[in-house]
Amino acid sequence: MALMNLITTINHTLDRAMDQDDRVVVFGEDVGVEGGVFRATVGLQEKYGDKRCFDTPLAESAIVGTAVGMALNGLRPVAEIQFSGFVYPAFNQIISHVARMRNRTRGQRYLPMVIRMPHGGGIKALEHHSESLDTFLGHIPGLKVVTPSTPYDAKGLLLAAIQDDDPVIFLEPSKIYRAFRQEVPEEDYTIPLGKAKVVKSGSDLTVVSWGAYVHEVLKAAQILQDEGIDAEVIDLRTISPIDRETILESVKKTGRFAVVHEAAKSFGPGAELIALVNEGAFLYLEAPPTRMAGFDITIPLPREEHHYFLDASRIAAGLRRVAQF
Amino acid sequence: MIHERIELIRDYGAPGGPMLQIMDEHGAVRRPELVPSLAEEKWLELYKAMVLTRAADDKALQLQRQGRMLTYAPNTGQEAAQVGPAAAMEKNDWLVPAFRELGAWLYRGIPLKTVYLYWYGNEYGSHFPEGVRVLPIAVPIGTQLHHAVGIAMASSIKGEKDVTVAYIGDGGTSTGDFNEALNFAGVFNAPVVFIVQNNQYAISVPRKKQTKAESLAQKAVAAGIPGIVVDGNDLMAMYAATKEAVERARRGEGPTLIEAYTYRLGAHTTSDDPTKYREDSEVEQWKLRDPLRRMKAYLIDQGLWSDEQDAGLYEQYGAYALEVFRQVEAEGEPKVADLFQYTYKEMPAHLREQYEEYVRYLEGKVE
Numbered sequence: 001m002a003l004m005n006l007i008t009t010i011n012h013t014l015d016r017a018m019d020q021d022d023r024v025v026v027f028g029e030d031v032g033v034e035g036g037v038f039r040a041t042v043g044l045q046e047k048y049g050d051k052r053c054f055d056t057p058l059a060e061s062a063i064v065g066t067a068v069g070m071a072l073n074g075l076r077p078v079a080e081i082q083f084s085g086f087v088y089p090a091f092n093q094i095i096s097h098v099a100r101m102r103n104r105t106r107g108q109r110y111l112p113m114v115i116r117m118p119h120g121g122g123i124k125a126l127e128h129h130s131e132s133l134d135t136f137l138g139h140i141p142g143l144k145v146v147t148p149s150t151p152y153d154a155k156g157l158l159l160a161a162i163q164d165d166d167p168v169i170f171l172e173p174s175k176i177y178r179a180f181r182q183e184v185p186e187e188d189y190t191i192p193l194g195k196a197k198v199v200k201s202g203s204d205l206t207v208v209s210w211g212a213y214v215h216e217v218l219k220a221a222q223i224l225q226d227e228g229i230d231a232e233v234i235d236l237r238t239i240s241p242i243d244r245e246t247i248l249e250s251v252k253k254t255g256r257f258a259v260v261h262e263a264a265k266s267f268g269p270g271a272e273l274i275a276l277v278n279e280g281a282f283l284y285l286e287a288p289p290t291r292m293a294g295f296d297i298t299i300p301l302p303r304e305e306h307h308y309f310l311d312a313s314r315i316a317a318g319l320r321r322v323a324q325f
Numbered sequence: 326m327i328h329e330r331i332e333l334i335r336d337y338g339a340p341g342g343p344m345l346q347i348m349d350e351h352g353a354v355r356r357p358e359l360v361p362s363l364a365e366e367k368w369l370e371l372y373k374a375m376v377l378t379r380a381a382d383d384k385a386l387q388l389q390r391q392g393r394m395l396t397y398a399p400n401t402g403q404e405a406a407q408v409g410p411a412a413a414m415e416k417n418d419w420l421v422p423a424f425r426e427l428g429a430w431l432y433r434g435i436p437l438k439t440v441y442l443y444w445y446g447n448e449y450g451s452h453f454p455e456g457v458r459v460l461p462i463a464v465p466i467g468t469q470l471h472h473a474v475g476i477a478m479a480s481s482i483k484g485e486k487d488v489t490v491a492y493i494g495d496g497g498t499s500t501g502d503f504n505e506a507l508n509f510a511g512v513f514n515a516p517v518v519f520i521v522q523n524n525q526y527a528i529s530v531p532r533k534k535q536t537k538a539e540s541l542a543q544k545a546v547a548a549g550i551p552g553i554v555v556d557g558n559d560l561m562a563m564y565a566a567t568k569e570a571v572e573r574a575r576r577g578e579g580p581t582l583i584e585a586y587t588y589r590l591g592a593h594t595t596s597d598d599p600t601k602y603r604e605d606s607e608v609e610q611w612k613l614r615d616p617l618r619r620m621k622a623y624l625i626d627q628g629l630w631s632d633e634q635d636a637g638l639y640e641q642y643g644a645y646a647l648e649v650f651r652q653v654e655a656e657g658e659p660k661v662a663d664l665f666q667y668t669y670k671e672m673p674a675h676l677r678e679q680y681e682e683y684v685r686y687l688e689g690k691v692e
Contacts, residue, residue: 025482051482057512062471062505069475069489072460073419075482077475089501096465097472103667104461106452110670142668165670194673241673 004184007177009151010040010116013158014078016188018048021076024162026053028063028080028116037082038118038177064090064115068097071111076162081117084171085128090115091136098167099142111167114158119147119171120212120262122309124302131299132263134210137169138240138272144193145239147171149214151182153237156191164193171239173212196243198250202232205256205287205323208247208273210236217260219312220319229323239269247273248280255286258322260315265293287325292318344586345566346556350614352622354561361565369629371412371560372620373638375404378428379617380642381437382591385444388650389595397444400427402558402590405616406522408432409563410490410583413571419480420459421473421491423466425522425589429492433459437646441653448667449659458487467493467500470519474506477515477574488574489517490567496527498544499535507548507582516574518567519582522557524589529602545582557587558616588614661687 004012017024026041032055035042044053056063060081067077081087087094094115102110121130137145144166148154154172161168199214200221209217214235221231232250236242251257257277259270270291277289292310300308347356354360382401388394400407407428411420420426420433430440434457443450443462451461463469473491480487497503498521510517521541525532538544545552555566563585570581588611592599599608624630665680666672672680 057505057508059501059505059508061468061502062474062509065468065471065502065506066475066478066509069472069477070479070482071475072472073476073479073483075479092465092468092502093471096468097463102669104448104451105667106448106663107667108452109460144669241669241675244674 001183001185003181004151005178005181006148006151006154006172007038007040009154009184010158010172011042011044012184013155014041014044015047017078017159017162018044018052020188023074023076024052024078025070025075026078026080027056029056029058029082031055031080036080038174040080040116040172060086060088060090061093064093064098067113067115068093068101068111071113072101072109076112078114078116078162081115083129083131084117084119084133085131087115087117087133094137094143094169095140099140102166103142110165112165114161114168114170116170116172118174118177120173120175121299121305122175122212124305127301130305132261132294133171134239134261134263135268138269142167143240144168145171146193146237147173147211147239148237149173149176149211149235151184153191153197153235155184156189157193157237159188160190160193163190168193171211175212176215179215191237194238194241194243196237196246197235198232198246199235200231200233202230202254204230204254205258205319206232206234206247206250206254207258207260207319208234208236209260210239211262213260213262213310216310216312216315220315223312223316224319224323227320229320231319231323242273242276244276244280247277251277251281252284255284256322256325257285257289258292258319259290260292260310260318262294262309264296265291266296268293287322290318290322344554344556345562346559347561347565348559348619348623350619352619352626354623359565360561361568363564365627365629368560368620369624371408371564372617372624372630374408374412374432375428375560375617375620376635376638377642378404378408378431380639381431381440381646382427384643384646384650385441386591386595393650393654394441394444395446396594396596398425398594399589399591400425402611402615403522403524403587404428405560405563405620406520406557406585406587409560410518410520410567413564413567414488414490415571417458417487418571419473419476419487419489421469421476421489422460422462423469423492423494423497423522424462424464425494426492430459433457435459437649438652441650442656445653447656447659448663467497467502467506469493470502470506471509473517473519474509474513474515477510477517477580478513480516481513486575487516488571489515490520490571491517492520492522494527495521495523495525495532495535495541496530497521498541504544504548507545507550507580510580511548511550514577514579516577517580518570518574519580520567521582521584522587523584524587526589526593526599526603528593528597531602540584542582542584550580550582552582552584554584554586557585558614558619560616560620590615
């Protein structure tokens with residue numbers, strides 16, 4: 001066991017994956033010599049050589065598209081997009097090919113590849129560095145979309161993603177890259193994709209969140225706990241496909257449901273989660289299912305970004321309304 | 326070097342003017358020293374591959390006009406630019422198509438039935454026999470070149486000697502992906518050969534409106550890789566240029582861009598009417614440069630072939646193509662399960678639920 005933060009865990013996990021399997025290659029902008037702008041790939045080129053960890057020219061469509069080709073020819077590429085806000089030029093590849101190759105070829109050709117990217121806001125960065133792409137990515141059939149909220153989960157989920165025979169988008173909440181450290185086992189383990197986790201059990205209402213927001217939701221749950229409201233908090237961990245079972249089981253127990261996410265509210269994953277709660281647990285509900293999400297605006301620049309991002313006290317206020325309905 | 330005044334770079338020494346041609350439009354060999362050293366029967370075999378392509382293409386068009394085939398993208402006039410490169414590849418080399426390379430697909434081992442299945446609207450048209458290293462058609466223009474570069478990079482990373490040959494059209498050279506892919510290929514010295522079938526039109530837009538560049542081959546210059554313009558209707562030249570590029574790549578000398586200068590004698594697809602955007606006289610001019618016509622003249626001149634044999638061959642291939650298409654029609658509907666089961670390796674719960682609910686509906690068990 002070693003104490004690690006999220007970014008050192010990502011680095012450690014990529015190292016483990018490359019050590020285990022020669023087919024794993026890691027690349028992207030500034031990934032090789034510099035070791036990534038967030039240092040996710042530090043030391044990998046030194047250890048595994050520049051054929052397995054390398055810098056690419058600055059072209060996201062090509063980064064993702066060449067990963068497709070590598071996966072088709074027997075490698076297991078792990079491509080880095082420097083910030084999720086820069087992935088848009090690669091959307092053609094992601095939507096038109098990454099997500100479709102298995103279906104297009106009726107299972108003959110498939111893409112064991114991972115696209116990693118720092119994701120979400122709250123780091124006071126320039127424009128385009130704080131995007132939440134859950135909605136866009138979650139909507140595409142054929143992709144798995146995963147986001148960890150802790151170093152421990154990050155290792156298990158990233159190893160599972162690299163070993164998966166379907167393409168996985170791995171969203172790393174940059175706000176918590178260095179927020180806290182946690183014991184992470186040296187030995188390898190995987191956490192199944194598509195499985196949510198109950199991170200705090202409770203009986204009064206169910207709250208689903210993921211990524212950096214899980215920690216704000218846990219703080220909000222603590223505020224409510226002190227008021228005598230016992231919230232159950234679920235970390236979704238995989239945005240697509242959604243673990244409906246865990247959510248519905250919880251809602252059937254608590255009778256109340258809220259979802260909290262960074263991405264803009266309209267058409268967002270909150271809408272999907274509420275729909276599945278309505279479809280699967282309607283008769284158990286004692287309050288309208290509720291979503292707390294980003295405003296339907298462009299994410300503000302750092303001076304005003306605090307208005308956009310939800311903190312524990314705003315989340316607590318929203319959850320209180322659900323609990324007291 | 327520092328200029329003493331503002332000196333605009335205009336001459337890149339780009340391959341823009343001269344075009345590689347070995348056999349002229351009448352089938353006469355003009356550059357005997359450049360004729361690839363293939364057995365004469367091999368030229369006959371490649372010619373037959375072009376005739377098969379033409380016959381299968383014509384049949385597909387007829388069937389489309391009868392309402393039996395869906396939208397189809399014809400190849401007529403471009404057979405040499407497809408069969409020549411395909412024949413210059415080794416068995417384990419990869420082919421990455423755009424969407425108009427029938428001659429190359431058939432030569433690389435995709436059954437005609439599979440091709441027809443594709444244009445018939447069936448996903449099994451992208452499911453190829455084991456060991457056939459050809460990717461499915463890529464409809465979004467230019468996107469496939471990245472896959473080619475990635476496949477080629479993977480060959481290098483694994484220490485394998487396979488080369489990847491990728492196709493794109495003249496319109497595709499205007500995309501960002503084309504330029505990104507050439508750039509990546511250069512930086513990583515990827516063993517890949519890009520073939521631009523410059524058939525002069527991207528649907529209705531003529532080549533001159535795609536770029537002010539003198540040639541498409543010169544687009545290689547900015548990526549630091551070699552390019553060449555080749556008479557795309559000259560089977561010998563297309564074979565020779567591709568062979569050279571493929572072997573360069575195999576020796577670790579990096580990528581090449583080949584502009585196959587050709588012409589689409591038919592429509593872009595069965596959905597457009599080319600008389601709206603080009604003159605009949607232009608088409609008539611290009612018919613004189615038909616790649617089959619000149620290769621036939623060469624073979625007859627060499628005593629390897631005759632007009633009678635030729636007429637019989639086209640008829641025979643046409644009948645074969647019709648028979649193959651009848652098999653496609655007789656296939657019946659694909660399984661409904663196929664719609665769902667290849668989205669992921671294992672069907673997730675939500676998809677299984679959608680599938681099962683739909684099956685219950687189809688079986689009349691609506692709840």
